[in-house]
Amino acid sequence: MINSEESPMVHGIKLKLVTRLIKIHIFFIALFHFKNWRKTMTTVNVLKSRIKKYIGPKYIQRIAQVDGYYYWDMYGAGWPSSLFVRNVIRECERINSTDADHVGMRNVLFGFTVKCPMQCEHCFEWDNLNLKEKLSFEDVCLIIEKLIQYGVGQIHLGGGEPMMRYEDLLSLLKRYRNQVGFWIVTSGYQLTKERAYELKAAGLTGICVSIDHHDEQWHNEFRHHKKIFSMACEAAVAARETGMVTALSLCATREFLTHENLEAYMLMAKRLKVSFVQLLEPRATGHYAGKDVQLSDDHKKMLEQLFLKVSHDPSYSSYPAVIYHEYYKPTLGCRGAGAGAFYIDPLANVHACPFCRKSAGNLLTDSVADCVDKLKINGCASPAPLPPIIRKQEVMEIA
Numbered sequence: 001m002i003n004s005e006e007s008p009m010v011h012g013i014k015l016k017l018v019t020r021l022i023k024i025h026i027f028f029i030a031l032f033h034f035k036n037w038r039k040t041m042t043t044v045n046v047l048k049s050r051i052k053k054y055i056g057p058k059y060i061q062r063i064a065q066v067d068g069y070y071y072w073d074m075y076g077a078g079w080p081s082s083l084f085v086r087n088v089i090r091e092c093e094r095i096n097s098t099d100a101d102h103v104g105m106r107n108v109l110f111g112f113t114v115k116c117p118m119q120c121e122h123c124f125e126w127d128n129l130n131l132k133e134k135l136s137f138e139d140v141c142l143i144i145e146k147l148i149q150y151g152v153g154q155i156h157l158g159g160g161e162p163m164m165r166y167e168d169l170l171s172l173l174k175r176y177r178n179q180v181g182f183w184i185v186t187s188g189y190q191l192t193k194e195r196a197y198e199l200k201a202a203g204l205t206g207i208c209v210s211i212d213h214h215d216e217q218w219h220n221e222f223r224h225h226k227k228i229f230s231m232a233c234e235a236a237v238a239a240r241e242t243g244m245v246t247a248l249s250l251c252a253t254r255e256f257l258t259h260e261n262l263e264a265y266m267l268m269a270k271r272l273k274v275s276f277v278q279l280l281e282p283r284a285t286g287h288y289a290g291k292d293v294q295l296s297d298d299h300k301k302m303l304e305q306l307f308l309k310v311s312h313d314p315s316y317s318s319y320p321a322v323i324y325h326e327y328y329k330p331t332l333g334c335r336g337a338g339a340g341a342f343y344i345d346p347l348a349n350v351h352a353c354p355f356c357r358k359s360a361g362n363l364l365t366d367s368v369a370d371c372v373d374k375l376k377i378n379g380c381a382s383p384a385p386l387p388p389i390i391r392k393q394e395v396m397e398i399a
Contacts, residue, residue: 008240008275010070011062011317018063018070022079029088039096046095061317064275066206067243073323074183074208074247074276075107075154075341083181087153106340107154108147109185109354112140114346115164117189119224122212122251122293124286124354125160125346134347137168143348143363144172148179150368156208158185160346166195170202177203185210185249187223188232196238206245208278209236213256214264236272247276248320254282257299262306269320277310279303279324283355300326342375352378 010018026047031040064071069078077083087106112135114128123129135143147155162169162184173182183206184199191207199207209232213219216229240246248269250256269277281300282293295303307324310316342360343351349359350371360374 007270007273007318008064008066008245009062009318009320010065011314015062022070025080026088029085030092033089033092043092043095047091061312061314062321064245064321066240066245066275071245071275073321074206074245074278077153077181078205078245083153090151090153106152107156108152108342108344109156109158110140110143110147110344111158111160111346111354112143112168112344113160113162113165116159116161116187117164117225118161118187118228120187120287121222121224122253122282122286122288124283124288124357126287126289128346129160137171139348139364140168140172141175143344144176144180146363146368148176152180152368154181154183154205156183156185161187161189163189163191163195166190170198173199173202173204181205183208183245186235187225187228188235189225189228190231191235191238193234193238193241196235196242196244200239200242200244204244206247206275207235207239208247208249208276209239209274210249210251211236211268212251212253214261214268233272236274240273245276246272246274247278247323248272248274249278249280251280251282252295252299252303253293254295254299257295257302259302262302266306266310266316266319266322270318274320277320277322279307279322279326281326285355285357303327342372350375 027040027044030043031037034040034043066078069081071078077087111125114125114131114133116123116125116129119129144155157169157172159165163186169184176182182204184204185208188209188211191209211219211229211232212222219229219232220226236246236248250265252262266277281295281303282288284291284293303324304327307322307327310319310322341353343354343356344363345351345354348362348364350361350363350366351357351359352375356378358378360378361371363371
């Protein structure tokens with residue numbers, strides 16, 4: 001269990017040592033798998049190049065250590081673990097495959113329930129919210145088994161609110177814990193310390209708690225629930241103290257975005273001792289459908305500045321790591337749409353991501369491979385990625 005007084009972030013000399021050991025382990029995993037020195041060297045160099053694109057122009061300042069494992073982000077297996085080895089092998093196979101699209105998938109977000117006690121302003125499942133549950137427990141198991149067979153490394157269970165199907169959630173974790181990694185994406189609703197212990201014992205790796213402001217009243221009004229901010233904070237603390245990886249997810253609206261709010265939010269995240277903060281941009285889908293919610297270039301620049309500053313400035317080494325997907329799009333493209341991930345809604349329909357609402361099949365009847373093929377054809381429904389707003393010289397100034 002993690003001491004409540006300790007930060008989960010690793011930096012400095014220990015970070016360099018751990019990073020070196022991980023690189024060595026990756027090399028030997030590839031060498032043992034291929035049993036060919038030249039092929040191993042080529043594959044590992046491609047992996048290094050991809051990791052460098054994710055990390056950015058400067059050396060990353062820290063990673064998270066939770067329950068004896070090390071994590072770069074909330075979408076990969078902890079090191080050292082059998083799931084880590086399995087994921088490395090899968091990535092190596094993708095690099096060398098002539099059919100890389102059908103060699104596994106890094107992660108999938110599965111909204112396995114329509115039930116939710118809130119009416120969040122930005123809910124992307126607004127049209128399905130609190131209708132009759134469409135997926136039985138057996139249906140959910142069928143879908144998860146298809147994902148595992150396809151080679152999915154990690155499943156994030158959401159909704160709706162996943163805690164509304166708590167008993168099913170526990171049963172799923174216990175049944176598949178040794179075959180795939182699990183997170184839940186939650187508002188924090190009724191995630192008590194007792195339940196956190198049960199979830200951890202059942203095999204849950206981590207939780208991502210959605211908190212959309214550092215101000216309690218603002219967040220409660222945004223989610224239309226008078227106690228959800230305190231529940232969310234308590235859930236993050238409970239998960240961390242039981243040895244799970246914890247993250248906060250922020251939907252950064254125009255109304256929220258100021259430098260002062262971003263700094264205050266990161267300070268809150270540091271005090272909660274979470275490992276990661278995920279920055280999301282609002283999209284005109286779900287409850288926001290037809291509304292002008294897109295961020296301006298100035299707003300996006302604020303998010304990029306925060307991402308780069310927290311990622312590379314040594315003075316932020318004790319802060320949680322920041323994940324900002326939009327920053328990677330110009331160099332890596334959309335990681336949804338079957339390229340590395342996709343979304344399954346509470347009706348079992350497959351989409352490029354939660355914000356791209358064009359079905360590519362249904363996993364109750366279709367295979368994962370067929371759905372991925374359709375995702376590739378449909379592509380990403382988001383606007384084409386623009387070049388990064390912040391230039392290289394600005395990065396150096398920030399860091």
